[in-house]
Amino acid sequence: xxxxxxxxxxxxxxxxxxxxxxxxxxxxxxxxxxxxxxxxxxxxxxxxxxxxxxxxxxxxxxxxxxxxxxxxxxxxxxxxxxxxxxxxxxxxxxxxxxxxxxxxxxxxxxxxxxxxxxxxxxxxxxxxxxxxxxxxxxxxxxxxxxxxxxxxxxxxxxxxxxxxxxxxxxxxxxxxxxxxxxxxxxxxxxxxxxxxxxxxxxxxxxxxxxxxxxxxxxxxxxxxxxxxxxxxxxxxxxxxxxxxxxxxxxxxxxxxxxxxxxxxxxxxxxxxxxxxxxxxxxxxxxxxxxxxxxxxxxxxxxxxxxxxxxxxxxxxxxxxxxxxxx
Amino acid sequence: xxxxxxxxxxxxxxxxxxxxxxxxxxxxxxxxxxxxxxxxxxxxxxxxxxxxxxxxxxxxxxxxxxxxxxxxxxxxxxxxxxxxxxxxxxxxxxxxxxxxxxxxxxxxxxxxxxxxxxxxxxxxxxxxxxxxxxxxxxxxxxxxxxxxxxxxxxxxxxxxxxxxxxxxxxxxxxxxxxxxxxxxxxxxxxxxxxxxxxxxxxxxxxxxxxxxxxxxxxxxxxxxxxxxxxxxxxxxxxxxxxxxxxxxxxxxxxxxxxx
Numbered sequence: 001x002x003x004x005x006x007x008x009x010x011x012x013x014x015x016x017x018x019x020x021x022x023x024x025x026x027x028x029x030x031x032x033x034x035x036x037x038x039x040x041x042x043x044x045x046x047x048x049x050x051x052x053x054x055x056x057x058x059x060x061x062x063x064x065x066x067x068x069x070x071x072x073x074x075x076x077x078x079x080x081x082x083x084x085x086x087x088x089x090x091x092x093x094x095x096x097x098x099x100x101x102x103x104x105x106x107x108x109x110x111x112x113x114x115x116x117x118x119x120x121x122x123x124x125x126x127x128x129x130x131x132x133x134x135x136x137x138x139x140x141x142x143x144x145x146x147x148x149x150x151x152x153x154x155x156x157x158x159x160x161x162x163x164x165x166x167x168x169x170x171x172x173x174x175x176x177x178x179x180x181x182x183x184x185x186x187x188x189x190x191x192x193x194x195x196x197x198x199x200x201x202x203x204x205x206x207x208x209x210x211x212x213x214x215x216x217x218x219x220x221x222x223x224x225x226x227x228x229x230x231x232x233x234x235x236x237x238x239x240x241x242x243x244x245x246x247x248x249x250x251x252x253x254x255x256x257x258x259x260x261x262x263x264x265x266x267x268x269x270x271x272x273x274x275x276x277x278x279x280x281x282x283x284x285x286x287x288x289x290x291x292x293x294x295x296x297x298x299x300x301x302x303x304x305x306x307x308x309x310x311x312x313x314x315x316x317x318x319x320x321x322x323x324x325x326x
Numbered sequence: 327x328x329x330x331x332x333x334x335x336x337x338x339x340x341x342x343x344x345x346x347x348x349x350x351x352x353x354x355x356x357x358x359x360x361x362x363x364x365x366x367x368x369x370x371x372x373x374x375x376x377x378x379x380x381x382x383x384x385x386x387x388x389x390x391x392x393x394x395x396x397x398x399x400x401x402x403x404x405x406x407x408x409x410x411x412x413x414x415x416x417x418x419x420x421x422x423x424x425x426x427x428x429x430x431x432x433x434x435x436x437x438x439x440x441x442x443x444x445x446x447x448x449x450x451x452x453x454x455x456x457x458x459x460x461x462x463x464x465x466x467x468x469x470x471x472x473x474x475x476x477x478x479x480x481x482x483x484x485x486x487x488x489x490x491x492x493x494x495x496x497x498x499x500x501x502x503x504x505x506x507x508x509x510x511x512x513x514x515x516x517x518x519x520x521x522x523x524x525x526x527x528x529x530x531x532x533x534x535x536x537x538x539x540x541x542x543x544x545x546x547x548x549x550x551x552x553x554x555x556x557x558x559x560x561x562x563x564x565x566x567x568x569x570x571x572x573x574x575x576x577x578x579x580x581x582x583x584x585x
Contacts, residue, residue, distance in 0.1 A: 195444065202420060
């Protein structure tokens with residue numbers, strides 16, 4: 001995509017204005033405060049999906065992001081509950097823990113390709129759930145509940161973020177937190193993809209043998225991409241645990257892992273902002289179809305199949321098509 | 327002339343099958359050396375062993391005296407042994423120019439993190455790679471196709487692009503895997519010229535090939551394999567007169583070895 005600089009800056013400013021000004025204003029005017037929760041979820045799910053998208057970008061089908069989201073949630077919850085850590089500190093730690101775990105898991109499994117890698121990652125989600133049930137530290141099926149809301153974050157005595165428990169509207173606070181992280185996450189992704197690293201990832205996706213013959217350390221690059229992906233999963237899981245103030249083995253299941261992948265497909269695997277759009281459409285689409293009652297899943301699946309057939313490159317390919325015609 | 331690549335006692339077993347059996351030879355600097363042999367003679371296995379895509383069972387490969395066998399392929403490439411592929415192996419969804427630019431990766435001074443941040447070193451790399459890619463494309467006659475998506479290229483140009491990718495890594499020795507396969511006479515002649523030009527640039531070239539007339543025309547020396555063993559080594563005229571070679575190609579020998 002070759003947009004000029006001014007258009008790009010205008011698009012970014014408009015997007016930020018919508019996310020941080022228009023949405024809160026619209027919600028307070030309409031009084032639909034429940035939408036905060038929905039949009040917060042969309043923002044967080046899109047972060048996890050962005051991670052999945054990155055593994056797609058190196059040519060791997062990742063159906064295991066739920067495992068890292070669950071792990072991130074537990075790491076944050078355990079550190080807050082058992083060790084009295086501040087939530088803000090547990091956030092990066094949860095991400096880094098997942099990244100480290102993904103390096104250990106990724107080293108052997110990233111050698112696999114195609115459906116084999118996909119199957120192993122699918123199993124990972126289930127393994128994470130069973131571990132959460134079995135390990136003493138995760139408190140089994142009862143999960144970890146009554147996690148306190150995030151406290152204040154101060155640096156050198158200056159309060160950057162107030163204590164969420166003292167806020168009248170913690171839903172707005174969570175929305176702003178999730179939206180900020182989403183913006184940061186996609187800024188990082190955009191930079192990754194548009195730097196040489198993006199080209200290197202593409203070289204892996206298109207031909208690993210050739211990539212290694214021109215001196216690309218494919219094993220290293222694969223693990224790095226997978227670790228970044230899992231970091232996003234962990235961070236998003238940690239915030240989910242903080243919002244719902246609880247985490248259970250069933251908080252993230254295989255269905256979630258599959259949804260993260262679908263978000264990427266729907267938005268478009270060739271577009272870095274695909275997972276964001278995909279998550280938004282999928283999340284709201286599912287909710288809208290709630291009216292149809294018992295046919296919800298049927299209509300939803302049918303629509304997904306049609307979309308994949310008509311738009312195999314995702315929703316964002318529509319924008320490109322119209323630009324080419326115009 | 328100094329020796330560029332030295333293959334000594336190279337053996338590769340796949341279970342009970344000995345694909346390459348105690349093969350030794352060396353490639354001199356700025357030489358074009360071809361490895362030939364009937365189907366199943368072990369040429370491809372030898373090729374993969376030299377480019378470190380396979381580990382030898384015994385024996386070793388040395389580049390300028392340094393052992394390279396047993397290293398990962400990307401490390402071997404960094405040391406200067408770079409291969410092209412038999413099939414039209416390219417990054418098919420990138421532009422032709424991007425294919426060649428990405429192949430400059432080896433020369434990059436900036437780290438991955440540097441690229442992420444867009445540091446001065448990363449920007450300098452980008453500019454230098456772009457300029458160098460244009461030179462490589464011009465050399466291989468691909469300039470007019472630079473912005474074309476690679477998968478849309480016709481067959482002959484794809485092969486040239488494969489060589490351009492190898493060339494862009496700035497190798498000491500370039501290994502060409504059947505560069506003339508599936509080409510008609512004119513295309514073959516053009517490719518022969520191209521390979522000669524590469525040698526004039528100071529490259530050492532080892533190629534594995536079926537096309538005898540082309541090989542006889544282009545090579546300084548040849549190594550002949552049969553059933554995994556080296557049966558002959560020498561100049562094209564020596565090879566054409568060698569009884570063992572004629573025997574190995576029995577049935578179609580006259581035509582096959584260009585007599």
